[in-house]
Amino acid sequence: MFSIVIPAKNESAGLSTFLPELRSLYPEAEIIVIDDGSTDNTREVCISNNVNVISHPYSKGNGAAIKTGARAATQDVIVFMDGDGQHNAKDVRQLLAKIDEGHDMVIGARQGLQSQANISRGGANALYNWLATLIVGHKVEDLTSGFRAVRADKFREFLYLLPNGFSYPTTCTMAFFRAGYSVSYIPILANKRLGKSHIRIIRDGVRFLLIIFKIGTLYSPLKVFFPTSLLFFSLASIHYAHTYIDQGRFTNMSALLYITSVLIFAMGLISEQVTSLMYQKK
Numbered sequence: 001m002f003s004i005v006i007p008a009k010n011e012s013a014g015l016s017t018f019l020p021e022l023r024s025l026y027p028e029a030e031i032i033v034i035d036d037g038s039t040d041n042t043r044e045v046c047i048s049n050n051v052n053v054i055s056h057p058y059s060k061g062n063g064a065a066i067k068t069g070a071r072a073a074t075q076d077v078i079v080f081m082d083g084d085g086q087h088n089a090k091d092v093r094q095l096l097a098k099i100d101e102g103h104d105m106v107i108g109a110r111q112g113l114q115s116q117a118n119i120s121r122g123g124a125n126a127l128y129n130w131l132a133t134l135i136v137g138h139k140v141e142d143l144t145s146g147f148r149a150v151r152a153d154k155f156r157e158f159l160y161l162l163p164n165g166f167s168y169p170t171t172c173t174m175a176f177f178r179a180g181y182s183v184s185y186i187p188i189l190a191n192k193r194l195g196k197s198h199i200r201i202i203r204d205g206v207r208f209l210l211i212i213f214k215i216g217t218l219y220s221p222l223k224v225f226f227p228t229s230l231l232f233f234s235l236a237s238i239h240y241a242h243t244y245i246d247q248g249r250f251t252n253m254s255a256l257l258y259i260t261s262v263l264i265f266a267m268g269l270i271s272e273q274v275t276s277l278m279y280q281k282k
Contacts, residue, residue: 001028001029001030001075001076002029002030002075002076002077002078002079002096002149003029003030003031003032003069003073003074003075003077003078003079003152004022004026004029004030004031004032004078004079004080004081004092005032005034005066005069005070005072005073005078005079005080005081006031006032006033006034006069006080006081006082006083007033007034007036007062007065007066007069007080007082007083008033008034008035008036008038008042008046008065008083009035009036009037009038009042009059009062009065010038010039010040010042011038011042011083011084012038012040012041012042012044012045013085014082014083014084014085015033015042015045015046015049015083016045016049017085018083018085018089019031019033019045019046019049019051020049021089022089022092023049023050023051025089025090025092026089026092029079030052030073030074030075031051031052032051032052032053032054032069032072032073033046033051033052033053033054033083034053034054034055034056034065034066034068034069035053035054035055035056036056036059036060036061036062036064036065037055037056037057037058037059037060038055042083043055052072054068054069054072056068060164061163061164061165061166062146062164062165062166062168063162063163063164063165063166063167063168063171064164066080066162066168067159067162067164070152070155070156070159071156071159073152075152076151076152076153077096077099077149077150077151077152078149078150078152078155079092079095079096079148079149080146080147080148080149080150081146081147082146082147085191086147086190086191087108087146087147087188087190087191088188088189088190088191091108091147091186091188092149094186094188095108095147095148095149095186096149098149098184098186099149099151101184102182103182103183103184104150104151104154104176104181104182104183105148105149105150105151105154105155105172105173105176105181105182105183105184106148106149106150106183106184106185106186107141107142107145107147107148107169107173107183107184107185107186108142108145108147108148108185108186108187108188108190109141109142109145109185109186109187109188110125110142110145110188110189110190111187111188111189125142125143125144128143128144128170128211128215129141129142129143131215131216132170132173132174132215132219135215135216135219135220135223136174136177136178136219138177138183140173141185142185143169143170143173143215144167144169144170145169146169147188147190148169150172154176154179154181155172157179158171158172158175158176158179161175161218161278167211167214170211170214170215171214171218174215174218174219175218177219178218178219178220178275217271217275218275219275220272220275221268221271221272221275222268222269222271222272224268225264225265225267225268225269225271226265226268228264229261229262229264229265229268230261232257232258232260232261232264233257233258233261235257236254236257236258236260236261239251239253239254239257240254
């Protein structure tokens, strides 16, 4: 037995096609749809397909819906899927097979440009994957995929870390790596979404840019702060060498750059200790 949690906001078009197939393939599964303040007939579609539906009184965000579903799920393994028809129901078995092999989280890694919403999104995801791989020291094939299976008890350890918005996949993936849990991937081909996307280019572009910095600070802050500190230290040394040769003195700018370097390094050390406390098992 396992639970399937599907966050949905105005996804009646996708759910009306997707839920019957999901229910047919996995009659034993506990299927929970989190209706995140939908204004269409999302809730009615869920009820007509005999799946559990929990409705938020207003839209709280994709991450908030995931947390609601994780708290409501009663099985030991939870599969998270999108409600827009992008994920193929048949791929759930591959996720579960990897879980049975002993992994704690298995992620459906999208393959090829046809699995990306557009070229710009695909490029951004490639950048996130490269940066995350660099930081964690393990191959990260798809950092932002919403199609994944997790061991419920381990996932709930990090609910307090998860944002209410769209970056929950990034946060939980980095948290599992940081905690030393086993993360694996299966290749998938995602379909084009049904219905209108809730992503906004400018608003979410800025938010996804912040994810890049969050990736590093969530996993190991010193991997972000130390190179930055080293950069300022190098600039200070270059500036000091120039002014000493040219003017024979140590300038205020050199002092400011050296102080900035030390402060950034100190902030990194403190952040590293705080991060270690965050991941201690209660």
